[in-house]
Amino acid sequence: MVVTRFAPSPTGHMHVGNLRTALHNWLWARHHGGRFLLRLDDTDLERSKEEYAAGIRADLAWLGLHPDSETKQSDRFALYEEHFAHLAAAGRVYPCYESAQELDLKRKIQLGRGLPPVYDRAALHLTDAEKAAFEAEGIKPHWRFLLDHDALIGWTDLIRGEQHFDPKLLSDPVIRRADGSWLYMLPSVIDDIDMGITHVVRGEDHVSNTATQIQMFTALGAQPPVFAHEALLVGTEGKLSKRLGSLGISTFREAGLEPVSLIALLARIGTSDPVIPVTDAAPLIETFDFARFGRAPARFDEQELETLNQKIVHLLDYDAVRNRLPTGMTEEAWITIRPNIEKVAQAADWWTVVTGPLTIPSVADEDRAFLKQAMESLADLTFDADIWRNWTGALKESSGRKGKALFLPLRRALTGADHGPDMSHLLPLIGRERALERLRAAQS
Numbered sequence: 001m002v003v004t005r006f007a008p009s010p011t012g013h014m015h016v017g018n019l020r021t022a023l024h025n026w027l028w029a030r031h032h033g034g035r036f037l038l039r040l041d042d043t044d045l046e047r048s049k050e051e052y053a054a055g056i057r058a059d060l061a062w063l064g065l066h067p068d069s070e071t072k073q074s075d076r077f078a079l080y081e082e083h084f085a086h087l088a089a090a091g092r093v094y095p096c097y098e099s100a101q102e103l104d105l106k107r108k109i110q111l112g113r114g115l116p117p118v119y120d121r122a123a124l125h126l127t128d129a130e131k132a133a134f135e136a137e138g139i140k141p142h143w144r145f146l147l148d149h150d151a152l153i154g155w156t157d158l159i160r161g162e163q164h165f166d167p168k169l170l171s172d173p174v175i176r177r178a179d180g181s182w183l184y185m186l187p188s189v190i191d192d193i194d195m196g197i198t199h200v201v202r203g204e205d206h207v208s209n210t211a212t213q214i215q216m217f218t219a220l221g222a223q224p225p226v227f228a229h230e231a232l233l234v235g236t237e238g239k240l241s242k243r244l245g246s247l248g249i250s251t252f253r254e255a256g257l258e259p260v261s262l263i264a265l266l267a268r269i270g271t272s273d274p275v276i277p278v279t280d281a282a283p284l285i286e287t288f289d290f291a292r293f294g295r296a297p298a299r300f301d302e303q304e305l306e307t308l309n310q311k312i313v314h315l316l317d318y319d320a321v322r323n324r325l326p327t328g329m330t331e332e333a334w335i336t337i338r339p340n341i342e343k344v345a346q347a348a349d350w351w352t353v354v355t356g357p358l359t360i361p362s363v364a365d366e367d368r369a370f371l372k373q374a375m376e377s378l379a380d381l382t383f384d385a386d387i388w389r390n391w392t393g394a395l396k397e398s399s400g401r402k403g404k405a406l407f408l409p410l411r412r413a414l415t416g417a418d419h420g421p422d423m424s425h426l427l428p429l430i431g432r433e434r435a436l437e438r439l440r441a442a443q444s
């Protein structure tokens, strides 16, 4: 059973980059009939806020990415403590007393000598007396995980292929701060084991974390999950701009975009599969495959999103939108209006054109007599589904007008606009009485 998790820190609003990670976790789980978990990485109690957690839940719900369960790390400190004690007893974590300045200086010296800035493990060799002396000075230790230098690290990444790391070139990661608080690394591994996570899907900025976390899985007696590190998301100008990075998902909701548009775009950019307009996620779930992902950054283009959204709106069934349409707007009206809008909310504007009242722009003098003739002709005809064809056919004969000269004055008088939905569908919606009234008003 495939189990994935989306593990955001609730320290800010969700943006497209986070959403993409959430989506791929969800798609992978759904593709395999597995489970998708939401885990709030809120070990940073200062910066984590319930309002952000609520925002993440609301965004996921809007997008239809419903987690099968939700947990938060702040409920699980006892479990971390327990595993930490085991690792300490086994000598796989060790206390360090260097200040940030000291560490910084060490790094600078190493870099100055052309060496990789790897932590030198000085603290590993402290005697009990030296440690006691630090403690006596009131210096509390932070803790590092002891990498096994003899165990070469490797995994087959679902996106990046074979990955290899030499642990000697990595610093023993700090896993716990001097105030006892946790960095993300170890709790995440403990949770991934405890929750039976089979696949960790996240951004490639986590690749070096994965290298050290793989040794944590082993140290905790577990098999590491399968990893997929996706190339990062960039904007049209080639990097994840400040704007995109700060653009919350709610911005798209407020702009009236369909959630499925974001899903359709983010499921496919950066892959070899084309972005396609879909009205639900099913086709994306079915075809989702990490083998289709490239190593180049995925480009997120807001204009592409708008265009895709428009195509999707044109495909939406009445049932998918009916509770967002003005009261009284029928399926027939939706189908008529749908090709002329970019966002569902714009249906209301055209519905007003159907129901009125309308302000009709003043009519050119040469059209006045024609509109009178048109009104009389309309009054004489049977107002059925073919009314537009019959009416304009009759008018063509009687007035000698054709093309634009025939159609445009009618469209203007009936809708107040030069463009819009197909008149043969729109006129029956407007109805006989309103049409006659508008034609009369247009002549005055």
Ligand code: GLU
Residues within 6 Å of the ligand: 007, 008, 009, 041, 184, 188, 201, 202, 206
């Ligand atoms: N909380 C981590 C982050 O947001 C989770 C990374 C992961 O998926 O393991 O970066």
